[in-house]
Structure formats: structure tokens, C-alpha cells
Amino acid sequence: MADQRNRRQRELQxxxxxxxxxxxxxxxxxxxxxxxxxxxxxxVILSILGAYLGTSSxxxxxxTTATTMPSGPTTSxxxxxxxxxxxxxxxAALTGPTPCPxxxxxxxxxxxxxxxxxxxxxxxxxxRAVISTTKGDLxxxxxxxxxxxxxxxxxxxxxxxxxxxxxVTSIIPRKSFTVGMSFSSPTTMFxxxxxxxxxxxxxxxxxxxxxxxxxxxxxxxxxFLIATFELAADIDDSATAFGTLLDGFDTLLAINALSSRxxxxxxxxxxxxxxxxxxxxxxx
Numbered sequence: 001m002a003d004q005r006n007r008r009q010r011e012l013q014x015x016x017x018x019x020x021x022x023x024x025x026x027x028x029x030x031x032x033x034x035x036x037x038x039x040x041x042x043x044v045i046l047s048i049l050g051a052y053l054g055t056s057s058x059x060x061x062x063x064t065t066a067t068t069m070p071s072g073p074t075t076s077x078x079x080x081x082x083x084x085x086x087x088x089x090x091x092a093a094l095t096g097p098t099p100c101p102x103x104x105x106x107x108x109x110x111x112x113x114x115x116x117x118x119x120x121x122x123x124x125x126x127x128r129a130v131i132s133t134t135k136g137d138l139x140x141x142x143x144x145x146x147x148x149x150x151x152x153x154x155x156x157x158x159x160x161x162x163x164x165x166x167x168v169t170s171i172i173p174r175k176s177f178t179v180g181m182s183f184s185s186p187t188t189m190f191x192x193x194x195x196x197x198x199x200x201x202x203x204x205x206x207x208x209x210x211x212x213x214x215x216x217x218x219x220x221x222x223x224f225l226i227a228t229f230e231l232a233a234d235i236d237d238s239a240t241a242f243g244t245l246l247d248g249f250d251t252l253l254a255i256n257a258l259s260s261r262x263x264x265x266x267x268x269x270x271x272x273x274x275x276x277x278x279x280x281x282x283x284x
Contacts, residue, residue, distance in 0.1 A: 078173050082264030085167035087182040091160075098190070101159035105275060109161035111183060116190040117156045123148040126279040127155060129243070132272045133168070135258075136251035138226065140208050142243040145282050147195040150210050150242040157222055158274035168269040171259035175231035176203075178211060179271060181223050191219035194240045203227045203235040206245025206252070212238035228252050 093112035100120035101107035121127065127142040144151035157163060169180030181189065194212050203209065207227040210220040220240070227235060229252070245252070258266045 079260045079266055081262045082171075082258070082260040082266040083268070085169060085182065085265060085268045085270070087184045088165035088167065088270075090183045090185050090187055091162070093188070098156070101156060103159065103278075105159060105161075107160055109164060111160075111162050112187040113190050114188060116192075117153065119148075119152055120156050121148070121152045122278060123152075125281050127151065127276055128246070128279045129154075129158060129274055129276045131163075131274050133251065133255070134268070134270050134272060135254040136248060138248035138251050139246040140243045141246050141279065142208075142276075143282070144242075146197065147240055147242040150192060150195050150240050153190075153192045153222075154210070154224070154242065155276050158276050161273070162222065163271045163274050166271045168255065168265055168271075170225075170263040171255060171265045171269075172263050173231070173259040173261070174229040174256065176225045176227045176235055177255050177259075177265075177269075178223065178225040181221060189221040191221060193219045194238070195242075196237065196240050200237045201241055202237075203232045203239075203241060204244075205229050205232050206249075207232065207241050208243045208245070209235070209239035209241040212236075212240065226252070228256050 088111075091109035091111040093114075094110055095114050097115050098113050098117040100117060101110075121144060123144040125144075127144070129140045129142055131138040131140060142151045142154065163179065166179050167182055168177050169182060170176075170178040192210055194210070196212075205227055209225055209227070211223040211225055212220055225235070225239060226245070255269055258269060260266055
């Protein structure tokens with residue numbers, strides 16, 4: 001009987017040791033995850049700081065006066081108002097159904113559409129959009145998993161060069177900038193119904209979203225915004241987020257530097273082109 005009790009006690013001790021070892025391993029894994037997250041955050045902050053310092057140093061010289069807009073973390077030097085950018089020239093018009101544009105970007109520039117397009121994307125894959133502006137490029141990952149219609153319509157419009165020449169019509173300091181649909185003559189544009197999650201959404205820096213109407217979760221007509229920095233969380237959730245920034249924080253800094261308190265840009269910034277390519281498969 002004593003041997004049996006000893007064996008049971010030893011087995012209990014072994015189980016307790018295995019349980020403690022497993023708990024210790026889980027604790028170590030959690031600590032590694034927290035450390036990795038902290039390292040990623042530091043790298044992102046250092047990248048943004050480095051881009052800012054590079055922008056600041058390149059814009060200063062002994063022969064210039066201190067009239068350039070700082071792109072630092074404060075808004076104390078932001079002017080109260082800006083300018084109204086000139087509108088873009090209109091392109092061709094489609095009066096019937098909207099066919100899918102060529103993936104290689106060879107379709108003629110079209111800015112008037114009578115009907116919404118059919119599905120022109122593979123909703124099981126990410127898409128990568130490179131938005132070229134007069135202040136630099138922005139590389140965006142588009143995710144159609146939750147917002148397939150929004151991503152599809154953006155890709156169709158981009159491949160029809162709908163956004164080419166469009167001005168940035170609003171730059172709110174440290175919050176977002178908006179590419180507004182501004183044409184020199186009337187055009188027809190189909191509605192892009194919103195695809196906002198029922199629980200709502202919180203925007204982070206670098207998010208791209210189709211603009212809705214504040215307080216009314218309504219449809220968009222192609223106007224989009226890109227969140228910039230720490231005030232991005234204040235963006236109204238009537239906009240439909242459909243992608244996030246992969247590269248181009250220096251461009252965000254350069255555009256943010258042209259903001260004003262009333263949201264008007266202090267200089268003209270335009271979209272020079274958008275290229276969209278199919279990317280990797282969305283994990284399931």
C-alpha cells in the first residue's frame with residue numbers, strides 16, 4: 001500500500017510539474033508577443049519620425065525664410081484657411097452598362113457613368129493600389145473580404161482613370177485628407193452603397209475609406225479619404241473603410257503639412273494616377 005501511495009504521489013507531482021511548465025511556456029510566449037508588438041510600434045514611430053526629420057531638413061536652407069509649413073506633431077502653426085483647388089477636366093462618358101475596364105490600365109479615361117459596374121475583381125484576393133500624387137506615392141492594400149462592392153467600385157474607377165487629375169479638396173490637420181470629386185462640368189456617377197460593419201469602426205492612420213454623409217450611412221459617389229495621424233479616430237464612421245496604407249508615410253507627412261484649421265488645403269495637391277494589381281490570397 002505504501003508503494004502504491006508513493007507511486008500516486010510521484011505521478012501527481014509529475015502532472016503538477018507538467019502543468020507548471022506549460023503555464024510557464026504560455027507566459028513566456030505572451031511576453032515574447034508583447035515584446036514583438038512593442039518592437040513593431042517602436043519601428044513604426046521611428047520610421048515616421050525619420051521621415052519627418054528628413055522632410056524638415058530637406059526643406060531648410062540658409063537662403064530661405066521660415067515660411068514653410070511644419071509637418072511636426074503640433075498644429076500651432078497651421079493657418080486658419082487655405083484655397084479652393086481647381087476642378088479636374090472631365091473625361092469620356094458611358095451611357096449604357098459599365099463594362100469591366102482593362103486590368104493593364106489601357107481603358108480610356110472615363111468620368112461619367114450611367115450604371116454601376118458588374119463585379120470585376122476576385123473577392124478572394126487582396127489588391128494593391130498605388131496612388132500617385134503631386135506629393136508622392138501611397139501604396140494601399142485593398143481588402144474585399146468585408147467590403148467587396150466598395151473595393152470593386154474603387155478598382156473599376158481607378159482603372160478607368162476616374163481619379164486622374166482630381167484634387168485633394170480637404171486636409172484636416174493630423175486627421176485625414178479627402179479626394180473630392182471636382183469636375184469642370186457636370187458628370188453622372190453611380191452610387192456606391194456603404195458596407196459599414198454593424199458594430200461601427202474606428203479609423204487608424206493610413207486607413208482608406210469611401211466618404212458617406214455625416215450622421216447618415218448613405219451611399220458615396222466616389223469621393224474617398226485617407227486617415228493620417230493620431231486624430232484619425234475622430235473620423236465619422238459614416239465612411240466605409242476598405243483598405244490600409246502599406247507604404248508612403250512621407251507622402252502623408254507632405255500632404256498633412258498643407259492643412260488648415262478649416263480643412264482647406266494651403267496648396268494644390270492632385271492625383272496623377274492610380275494603378276491597381278491583384279495581390280495575394282486572403283487567408284481563410
